[in-house]
Amino acid sequence: MSPTPALSPSAPRPPWYARPAARTWTCDPAPAGVQDFHASLSDYAPTPLTELPALAAELGVGRVFVKDESSRLGLPAFKALGASWAVHRVLARRPAGARLRLVTATDGNHGRAVARVARLLGQRAHVFVPQGVHPAAAAAIADEGAAVTRVAGSYDEAVRQAADAADAADAVLVQDTAWPGYEQIPGWIVEGYSTLFTEVDAQLAAAGTELPDLVAVPVGVGSLAQAAVTHYRSRPAGPALLSVEPQAAPCVLTSLTQQKPVTVPTTATTMAGLNCGSPSSVAWPFLRDGLDAAVAVTDEDSAAAARDLAALGVASGPCGAASLAGVRAALTGDGGPARRTVLALTPTATLVLLSTEGPAANPHRL
Known part of the structure; x- marks a missing residue:
């Protein structure tokens, strides 16, 4: 492995990053046939996209949907x-x-x-x-x-x-x-994640919404976020894309702020699958150019989000609930109005939160 430049343990860690020009950047889509391959597997079924009006009211937007990956191909996460x-x-x-x-x-x-x-x-x-x-x-x-x-x-x-x-x-x-030197197979893994977003397209259309206005993605090394960027930046008028990391391990947020991939020191976090010190090299160019914003959240933030999702009928673990925690961090509080403007969110906006694991799932690298 080739290490990225290391960040000093004492270096400040930014809580927020935004790049308004991200929605003008474009890339090629994932290859055709990925979802057809998954559909050929005996355990395949689309995972639920659950609308939660209570969260829409809390966040001051039109609609909020949660993509529930707590049971995917017989396993408790999207991997x-x-x-x-x-x-x-x-x-x-x-x-x-x-x-x-x-x-x-x-x-x-x-x-x-x-x-x-x-x-x-x-x-x-x-x-x-x-x-x-x-x-x-x-x-x-x-x-x-x-x-x-x-x-x-x-x-x-x-x-x-x-x-x-x-x-x-x-x-x-x-x-x-x-x-x-090792990028082909990780690239194929990212291609496999495209099925998740193809499902979201069909499920939103069935719910009367063509495209979301914002998609929130938990981030570790950045592979799932790369899949989100690939999917939505390969078409016109895509949504804002928000990455969410633990404050204990914000390798992508810090790299975006410095505009180069860096390795950050990590500490323990309940979001163990997001406890990553370095962004994936194959993901980095997509994250740098295609993410609208990035935010870091605490373990307490994700735990509260997981409890609230459970109360609304969605079973989510700490990594999966990071999406809700990140949207709350981005859209509420003193900086909320300015960040809504950066993300071009109106009171009628539609949000999609990716809940990448169930509560009993083992941690994973995103």
Whole structure:
């Protein structure tokens, strides 16, 4: 892995970033056929898009919808979309019947998704798990039939060890973060996430809304946010895109502020799947040019959001509830009116919040 420049632990961490020109930037869409591939899987079904009028009233907008990823392809988070498509692309380039060892590092859901896909396709999986991951998360990965290696170090160290272990003829690294020299498979993982946004398009149309005015995305290394940018910046008049990170690990927010990818020191957070020190290299250009705004929130913010979503009938974990926490941070309080203007939000605006995991889900890298 090639490290990005490190930020001093004492350096100030900005709470907010905005780039009004983002909606004028364009890019190519995800390839055709991704959703058709997912629809061919036996467990596939679109996840719910739930309208919550109480949140619309609280936030002073027209409509609020939550995309509920608490059950996706039999797993408690959206990660299987990327893992399944990437493994499909990997196997399509190998001789028929080839048996591979799929190697990855994870805080939980990505590794479990890779292990599940490997089991279903008759492949093997080897998953590296960093320190601080709950034993139940590692056990869930092992229950999928994967070999699990516990790493006495951070997520970045687990990624390094996984990359080393994948340096064998029968192995391939299926990692959901990229660095220079390792970008093709992370790019395929991002392509897999496009199904989530294709579903949102159809569900909003069924609800009488063609496009949202703002989409809020939880961010770790930035892969899901890259998928959001790719989807909405490949068409005219796209929505504002807001990324949300923990204050304990705002690598994308800090990188945006400095206009270069940097590594930030991280501390413990209940949003463990967002506890990422460095943005993905393949995601960074999309985030730099296509995100309208970025905000960081506290563990207390995400916990309150998760409780409020539960009271409204949406089961969400700390990472998933970060979207609501981020929208609250952006649109309310003293800076709210000015930020609404930057985001071009009117009282009739439609918001989509991505809830990326259920409350019992293992953490994941976004």
